[in-house]
Amino acid sequence: MVAHVRGRLTTDPLNFEDIIADIRKGEIKIPKFQRPFVWKEDQAIKLVDSIARGYPVGSVLLWRTADKLNSERELGTFQLPQTDEMTPTKYVLDGQQRITVVYSAFGAAPTDPGFKPVYDLRNEAFHVGTDALQVHHFPLRYVYRTTDLLNFRTALQTLDDREVLQERLDALIGAITGYRIPVVELRDLTVEEVCPIFERINSSGTRLSTFDLIAAATWSKTFDLAAHAEGIASELAPKGFDGISNETILKCISVVLIESVKKEDVLRIRELGEQRISDATNRTKEALRKAIDLLQKEFSIQAMSFLPYEAHMICLTKVFGEVKSLDAAQLKRLRQWFWLTSFSEHFRGASEAFVTSSSREAVKWIVKGEGECARFGSAPTAANLIDTKFHFRAAVVKAYVIALAKAKPRNITNGATVDLVECLSSYNAKQFHHIFPQAWLKRENKKNIDSLANICMLAAAENLAVSDTPATEYIPRAISEHGVDVDDVFSANLMPSTTELDYSAVDYETFLKKRAEKIATHIGKLCEG
Incomplete structure (x- = not known):
């Protein structure tokens, strides 16, 4: 109404x-x-x-x-x-x-x-x-x-x-x-009536969160939701996970306490009593710690900016709010859920109601093993990867970067191990490299220049050294320098081996096709857990 x-x-x-x-x-x-x-x-x-x-x-x-x-x-x-x-x-x-x-x-x-x-x-x-x-x-x-x-x-x-x-x-x-x-x-409007008005007037410019309004509206002399969130953020800071917002923490508190992130439900938090709210806040703090530990250890994610969706953090907090630890079978299902929801863009444009129901579905699948993981989506095909542009704000691109990290990448040029903590802490375009250089591809009027299948991780200094040198020049030179390690280096970058491709003469389209197949196989295994 x-x-x-x-x-x-x-x-x-x-x-x-x-x-x-x-x-x-x-x-x-x-x-x-x-x-x-x-x-x-x-x-x-x-x-x-x-x-x-x-x-x-x-x-x-x-x-x-x-x-x-x-x-x-x-x-x-x-x-x-x-x-x-x-x-x-x-x-x-x-x-x-x-x-x-x-x-x-x-x-x-x-x-x-x-x-x-x-x-x-x-x-x-x-x-x-x-x-x-x-x-x-x-x-x-x-x-x-x-x-x-x-x-x-x-x-x-x-x-x-x-x-x-x-x-x-x-x-x-x-x-x-x-x-x-x-x-x-x-x-004399209620908070429920003011919220949509507040959202409308702040739909452009500097966005003000409706959750900030709700935090103010649920405040009492014995309960300050925003203060609880700020306290959790300060305690999580030493874990090195950067960028988790006050709003995200508020949603995590809400999903643990009332199994919902819908505004109309959050508004009723103040009716639940100080003890229940305090207990839920402590449970949320522990659940967030475990969620962050898992994201760092299992997926090498060091910052919120690399997490495909905020909903992932909310759902993981709900999971760890239910169980203290995961056994091997549960961890496998969690991997399946994470990779499938990421690559299928399961949470794209998700409403608060959808995230609320998804948090319950995550618990059912990950913790209890109920249902089928196919409902969370499917792995991308090689053709999908070729047609997808590297645009870092896109969730599927973040998932791709994390998938690259799972292969333990090494610099194509010198074979050194890529520093994943540095790469996945703050986005720096110089740490991601067009294998066939962008400038060269533009000169050759090639299509799919920014295809995911043309992107690898590369240390900023090495990226700068390659510059716009044609791939058919710098890759053969690197192959010669790597010697017997060359196939290990290429495998770590999900690149076809030197026996599969002649890198001194390969054309761009063939390279994209072959590498996309390698990446699709790798992602498929990740989606299987």
């Missing part, structure tokens, strides 16, 4: 004096889930200039509710006053950057820190204030301060061009005090 908010939504334009007054009373607050103030001075100056010119500067969206969210952020550099539990609060859902600039420019005390714009009445231009202001420099923080404004006007009278400057000052103050900014206020 579609929930309508008509009747609980007001759209009144307000002047800055009213907004500033509400901020000073503590009625307008910045919820903790909002990103910090990030605007640069030039952005703030442009906003003030637009106001002075009467240009539209967008609207502000507030959520008026009696429910108290988690501790609010400061407004820029300004401390927000505390309010009692009974006073309704207007939380800023959209427009935080603008409202912070407005308060700092027109509402803060002259001695307060922060953005202090002044208007040069002679040059008719705004700039950031300094301690050495001249008489014709008007601090905008005087606009709503009667005494300061009168004193400034008096000082202007000492100047020869006072009449022109007074006229410009009057026009500026009139523009600011007469400006009315559209304020949309959502009144």
Whole structure:
């Protein structure tokens, strides 16, 4: 059913004096889930200039509710006053950057820190204030301060061009005090009703997580979900697994506690009691440790950026939340599940409901051996591999990189073992090499230049040394230098042996076909566990 908010939504334009007054009373607050103030001075100056010119500067969206969210952020550099539990609060859902600039420019005390714009009445231009202001420099923080404004006007009278400057000052103050900014206020909506609105307004630009909103909404004096997540992240940091987000940890807590990552279910966490939540948090911490250990040892994954899907971490956490360790048969089924879901893009575009059901399916298959692994997908064919481009953000490409790592690759050029910890900790394009160099292929007008079947792991220094040298030149040279080790080096890179291909004369299309077959065989074995 579609929930309508008509009747609980007001759209009144307000002047800055009213907004500033509400901020000073503590009625307008910045919820903790909002990103910090990030605007640069030039952005703030442009906003003030637009106001002075009467240009539209967008609207502000507030959520008026009696429910108290988690501790609010400061407004820029300004401390927000505390309010009692009974006073309704207007939380800023959209427009935080603008409202912070407005308060700092027109509402803060002259001695307060922060953005202090002044208007040069002679040059008719705004700039950031300094301690050495001249008489014709008007601090905008005087606009709503009667005494300061009168004193400034008096000082202007000492100047020869006072009449022109007074006229410009009057026009500026009139523009600011007469400006009315559209304020949309959502009144007494539940968190469930606010969540989709919050998602819509933050669908572009810097994405704000709805889970951050939920963490704030589930907060109480005895429970802070976000704090639990941050604690887990800090404890996991020494394990060297980089990039696991607060949002992912929150989902892992949720799947262990209530077997769901759906927003409407997570919102009910606060009803479960502090002891149950605390126990689940501890179980999640241990489950995440074991999941990370497995990802590092079994798949050489050192960072979230190399994990094909966030859902893999959520499902693995659910598995280790159910069992302390896996026997040989369970570990084999886990491998099957991981490789099949990765290469079949099982979780592509997965909804929260799908991830929730998938976590249960993972437990059934991995832990209990129920069902068939074929439901998780199938291994790619050689043709699939040839047609797939190396684009690192794609889940199937990450799976391919991890599959390469399972072959324990060695540099094609010098035979040295590739440092997998370095390669799978942070993505660096120089650690992945076009076996037939990209520049050469472009000159030859070849197709499938970025095919997975043309990509191997190679240390950055060796990659640089190869540069755009044709494969038919640098590979035969490497073959000669490897001597009796050559087939071992090529096998570690899932490349056809020197008895299968003549690398001094092989054409690109034949190479792709033969190597794709080797890779497909290797991946097929991985998918069998």
